[in-house]
Structures are given as structure tokens and as C-alpha cells.
Amino acid sequence: MTDYKLNNLNLSKLEKQVSIPKYNRSNIKTGIVHVGIGGFHRAHQAYYTDKLLSDESIKDWGICGVALLDFDTKIYNVLKEQDGLYTLVVKELDGTLTKSIIGAITEYMFAPENPMQVIEKMASPEVKIISLTITEGGYNYNEATKTFNFENPLIQHDLKNPQAPKTIFGYLTQAFKLRKERGLLGCTVQSCDNVQGNGHVAKEMILSYVKAVEPELVSWIEANVSFPNSMVDRITPATSPSDITGLLETSGIDDVWPVVCEPFHQWVIEDDFIAGRPAWETVGAQFVKDVVPYEKMKLSLLNAGHSVLGILGALIGYSTIDEAANNPEISAFLKSFMDKEVTPILGNLEGVNLEKYKESLLQRFGNIYIKDQIDRICSESSAKFPIFVLPTVNAQLKQNGPIEYAAFVVAAWAIYSLGVNETGDELVVKDAMKTILNEKAIASKENPKAFLEIESVFGKIKDSAEFVDIYTNSYNNIVEHGVEKCVMEMYNKD
Template sequence: MTAEIALPRYDRSKLKPGIVHIGLGNFHRAHMAVYLDDLFNLGESHDWAIIGAGVRAPDSRMRDALKGQDCLSTIIELDPKGKTCRRVGAMIDFLPVEPDNASLIAAMTDPQIRIVSLTVTEGGYFVNPATGKFDPAAPDIAADGANPGAPVTAFGAIVAALKARRAAGIPPFTVMSCDNLPGNGHVTHDAVIGLARLSDPELAGWIQANVAFPNGMVDRITPATGPRERAMAASFGLGDDPVPVTCEPFRQWVVEDKFTNGRPALEKVGVTFSDQVHAFEMMKIRILNGGHAIIAYPGGLMGIEYVHEAMAEPLIRDFLDKIETEEILPIVPPVPGTDLDAYKTLIIGRFSNPEIADTERRLCLDGSNRQPKFIIPSIRDNLARGVVPKGLVLASALWCRYCAGTDENGAVIEPNDPDWDRLTRVAQEARAQPAAWLERRAIYGDLADNAEFVAAFTQTLNDVWKNGTAATIRAYLG
């Protein structure tokens, strides 16, 4: 190691676990784990260390990597003024990844564990996109409902652990989502209680009465790890770390102060506890996540590899700025202590950071899950105020064009959505019949019945196919 690496300033051997976290991806390790590391460095809350866990077979690879380095995570902050590197020591163990989740259930039953947190991706909550509600008929959920003693999902394991704690007279833990989705606490509540009802309605009632599910807004851009990131870790003398994390300097976490069984003193390291999480959340989801979706598909279609390169293209930057200013900011409610115009400017600056090297392909990933959360609600809100949001309509049409499977240079776009094959088939059909794209009710719902929206989408998609991405954006910009 070199002197450039910041190491934990606390004795890790004296940490005690208080949190089980499910889903040890880059975001968690650059966000929640960093906040806890900061807190532990202050000499605070040393009984709130993290035990890591996963419920999918590929999580074993992350476990092997992290256990091989004593559960330390390398975090490299990519400030254009200079990179900094730290080793985060907030996690002290990583549970075996097992088909029946027995070790995970046992760990969550331990009275020391007072919070179970999750980053299982926006699509991991078994929400039916057509209804926006928990789907008890999802195959893995139905399986856990039929066999609650050997659950395959994170929520099944949580239900099993809560059942064991109730039987042993142990107070329950808080269940805290750290995923980026609207009302993440409510969504997690519905998943846990909805699953419990399938096998034990009485237990579901007990969970309803006794377990807290705080809502939270989380924010930090963390690109995927690849050769570039590993080389960066090696430049700091950490060439043996297979899973370093790079991230932007900015981070934000706003949480409801609603915990069943205590919490770490995270307010001492910059976490905001607020009863207005929904306001921060809407701001972030509409402006930042919506902004990502706005710049994703133009860049993807124009053959641009990196997000900062897309932002350096005046056409895309102006496209983002106009939609944000005219179609998104007017529908975002006030946020405590926040100037929305300044927040928009901050977001544009963050997207433009060349050190991040976030890819357009990553932003284009899983549009069938992200569009209904980040773009379509803003379209609905504009229509409700009597405005046809031409920029947002164009953003959605560009997603359709991207899913047709080739970019504007003729290059094949490799599958980039869990439903890619079907999306590609419908997108190609929509070239002749644009309304066919809107008939996917799980994505657009009753917008397919809104004549103004259908007409605007039809004209816009026709323009994209006839004139190309750049010319259609220029026409929108006027």
C-alpha cells in the first residue's frame, strides 16, 4: 500500500455487527458503507458494523473477492481536480451464499442485528409495472409463499428471520431499502408483508404492527468496475483488488427517522433525517434519473460511448437542459432548503465529469424498468397540467428507436434489457405502426388511450426514423 490511501482510523477487530446488508454492489460500498466508515472514524457507533449478504448465485464471486481482502472495499473518488483512494472497513463479514439462505436467516435472527438493509436494484422488488404494486404471483414470490422455510428471495429470508425472532421473543429489526426507487420504504413494506400473507397472515399482521420500513433517497454515481477501474486501483498499489469501486465525489442520503430498534448516528456524517423524503426523492428521480434517461438514448444511437462525451455534444446537452427547464422543473414540488435550478445545474456538472467514464450503455440498461419510474410519470404530470411534453415524448421515442437493435451508424446494439428480444420485435413493428410501442400496458398503462400523447409519439417516432436523432432533436430545440 502507499501513503496515498486513506485507511480506517478505528480498530476493526473491536467492531460489532448491527446491520445485515443484502446486495454488495458498487453503489452500497460507495454509499452506505462510506457513511458508516466516516462515522466509525469519529469513534462513534462501533456496534453498527455491516455483515454482507447475497441471495443470487453470482453474489458468491463478490463474497470470494471481499473475503479475500478481509472485507475491505477500495473506494476511488474521481474528482477532476485529483483522484483520492480509501479503504472502507465498515463491513466485517460476508455470509455464505446459499440456495435456501439458511446462513442469512440465522444472521438476521441474531439479536445484535437491528437493521436489515438492501440494494437489490430497482427491478428486484417484484412490482407489477402495470399496477405499480407488489406482485404476489411472481414465480419466485409464489415459490417462497409455498415453501417459506427455504426461501430463494431476500424478502423470503427477511420474513423467515422475523418469524424466528417473534418466536424467540427477540425485538424485530428495521428493514431499510437503499435502492433508487420512489417510496422505497413503502415498496419494501409491501413486498415483505405481501409475501408473509401468502404463508402466515398472522405473522404479516405482526410485521405490519412492529417493523419500520423507512423511506430514503440515495444518490451517488458509481460506474461499473472493469479493466480501467482495476488499473486505477493498481496505480494506488492495490493491484490485487479485483472489485474496486470508483465514484463521483458527490453523495447524498436523506432518510426518514423511523427505526424499530435503534440506528447509528449518521446525522454526524452528513445524512439528512427528514419527514419529507418524498420531496427529495421526487427531485432526484425526476431531475437526475430522468436526466440520465434523456441523454442515454441519443448518445446510444449516435455511437457515443461515455456520458461525459455525450454531455460535451452541444445538441445533447441542450436537449437535456431544455427538457429539465421546461418540462421537469415545473412539475417538481418544492424541496426543503433546495433551489431546483441550482440542483439542475449541479446535475449537469456531475454528468459532465470526465473522470467518471460512466457509459451510455449503462444508462440505456433496463429501460423497461426505468422508463416507468423516471420518464413516464413526468409525461403524465405534464399532460395533467395541459402540456404535451414534446421533449419527454422524444426521449421515450428514442428509447423505442434504440430497442430496434441498431444504432444510426448501423452497428448492432447488444441486448441491454431483460426483455430485449420482445422489445426489439415490438420496436421494429413500431417503425411502421408507432402506436404498437405504446400498447405495452405494463410500461405505458392508459397513456396508450390518450389521443394527444399517441399523436405526439407517433409523429415524433416517425421523425426519428425519417430524419435521424440529431435532426429531430434540432427541430425540438428550435
């Protein structure tokens, strides 16, 4: 089998080995600027858009992918070398691989290299949507104060250097300013991150920043920019070296950074696009009036479930999510958490079979071919727990409901933050708040409540005597008996 470097020149030569774009990419105009072109965007939004573009009458919705951070140099260089092309490898439950080359990213920019180029692209009249996958922490939201964090050093930089920003807030502010000055129409900012009410949060945080730097721009944004909420769902693990070599050996595709994912995908979107939108509903997306119930379900079950499996699995010594999900004790713990603590606070989910959804999650988590790395799932837990786990705790506390399982996971996270698992091996803790997490974790060995004093993460939860009591007991039990024995006793007791 001949090997071919993935690029436009070789695309037609790969048609026998793999599905390729059927449309002429050179005829596609950029209608979407997407910030954050990592694996999830390429497995999800770009995947839907690629399917849409297969209708050759549609030419206005190509994607310009923006690599925002210095850290993103590699993905930018890969897309540049491969003409924006990449291979999407779907790992089916039976182990088979479904491969396709995605062509929806027709432009690519590296923001640190040329900030004004990105700002001009965002302000372009042909761009109708600026979409985001900037991670939960990218919204710069302080959980304790419920406000925008102006103390962030990158925000401080943007305040002093408006023409050379480093954050999404600086870029959007300058792009909106140009649109207003040039008399152009507004656009839609579409969050695709795992944040409940992601559109509302994006709007609130952006307006908070704009009020500080360009207050006269606020009324224009409120009148000319829409911020639809959305729920996104597709498990997309980090690409491994074996994924790259396997693709080359089986298909002859020399792709430096393919994307691997599960077969399941879902996209529920609030239909609020001020400047027009692609007909994503024709390729499987769902447009609704209210996304909140779907978001709450997904964040509280799937994303929280991932954190449960990740933290508990890491302490036991597992390296992948499927190992944790296929441990009978951990699986039973997760099921009890979902049934007893999460389900009662979700309310009425019209048209959703919740029991079937929870069953599907356990199956998806246990997919032995996905091999989602636990250290990826546990990364940036300080941004994830306030969104995925703590809302369940707070809702249950308000109604005097059960919190034992969630408190146990928080206690496990405190122990995880010491950086050592139960077998004595080092844990690689990847978190913007790693230092303070570790300091409080060390202090918790004497007083477990110390971990809850990180107010930007936990808010006022330390003031709940009920939570602190259950959390402290869980902490001490894990230290004394280990995770597996503790979880076994918990669900057997129930």
C-alpha cells in the same frame, strides 16, 4: 513500489499510500445486514458507515453484506478473499484521484450457498437494520396493476420452498417469523434504491407477499418493523480493468474489485428507525420528516436525466455518459426537458436551490473522468422508465402540460430496443424484458404505438391520444432524420 494484496494482514502496510480504517475492525459488531453489495452500496451507505466507525466509541454498526443472487458469486468471493475490504476511488472533476480503503463490511454471506445462515443473521438480536440495494426491478411491482407480481418464477419458487428462498421477500418473511417466534424485537427495513417512496413500496410489497404465505405474521410486522423512505445519490460507474490496473500501478494496492465514483454524495433519510440507528447525520447524511420532495427531485431530474443521455447517446453511437452530456445538442435537449417538463411538476422544494441543482447535474453528467458506461445506464430500462420518466408524463397530462421531450425519449427507447444504433452497430440491450421489448420494437416499425402496449411498463398511457400523437411523430422523425437533427430542431423551435 511493493504491491500488496488487499486484506487485513496487509492493511497497515498500505497506510502511507492511502487512507485506511482507523478503527479495530475485529471489535465491530454487526448491526446492519445489507442485501445487494454492489458498487453503489460500497460507494454510498458503506462509505458513510465507514466514516462513522472512525469514532472508536462506536462499535455496534458493522455491516454484514449479503450477495443474494447466483449472479453475485464474484463479488462475494472478492470480499471473502479481501476480508471485506475494498478501495474507494473518487474521481474528482480535475482528474485527481482520492483513494481510501473502506472497512465497514465486516461480514459477508452468499445467500444461494446457505439460505438459513442469512435468515438467521437477519433474525439476530444485534441486527437492528436490514438495508437494501436490490435495484428498481427487485421490488417486483407491476406498473399496470399497481400490485405485487406473484407470476414471477422466483416468487413461485419461494412460495413452494420457504426455507430455501431466492428473493428478498422470502428471506425477510422467514427472518421476521423467527424474530416473532423467539420473542425478539423488530427491526428497520431500509430501502436505498431509486424508487419513489422506496420505504412505502418496500413495505407494501413485503406485506403483499407475507399475506399470501404467513398471514398471521402481518400484524407483527406492522407493529415491529419500520420502513423509512430515503433518497440516495452518488454516480458510481462500473469498475473498469484500467481502474484496477491504475490503482495497482499508482498505489501498490492489489484490489480485485475497487469501486470508483464521483465526489458528490447525498443521503436524505426519513427518521423512522424502530430499533435504533447509526448517527449518520454526523458524517453528512440528512434526517428529515418527509423525504418525498427530495426523492421526486432526484428521480425526475438525475435518474431521468441519465436515461435521457443513455438512450439518446446510445442511438448516436456513444459509449459513455460524458460523451452524450458534452454533445451541445443533447445537453440543450436535456436542459429543456428538465426546465420545461420536470421542474413545473416538482412543487415547492423547501431549502433546495433547484436551478443550482440542475446546473450541478449537467456538470456531474459531463465529468470526463467518470466514464459511466451507457449500456449500464440503459440496462433494465423497463424497470427505470416507469419510475424516472413516466411520472412526469402522467403529471403533465393531468394538467395539460408539455410532454414533447419525454415522448421523444420514449420513442427513442422504442428504436433503441431494436438493438441497433444509427450507424448500424449492434446495441447490447440488457433488460429482463428484452424479448418483449424487441418484439414490440419490431412491430413499431409498422405501427409505433405497438411499443406502448407493454402495459406492465406503460400502464394506460396508450389511451392518451395526445401522448400517442406526439410520441408517434417523434418516432417517425427520429427514424427519418436521426437523433441529433431532431433534438436540435426541438430546442431551437422553443
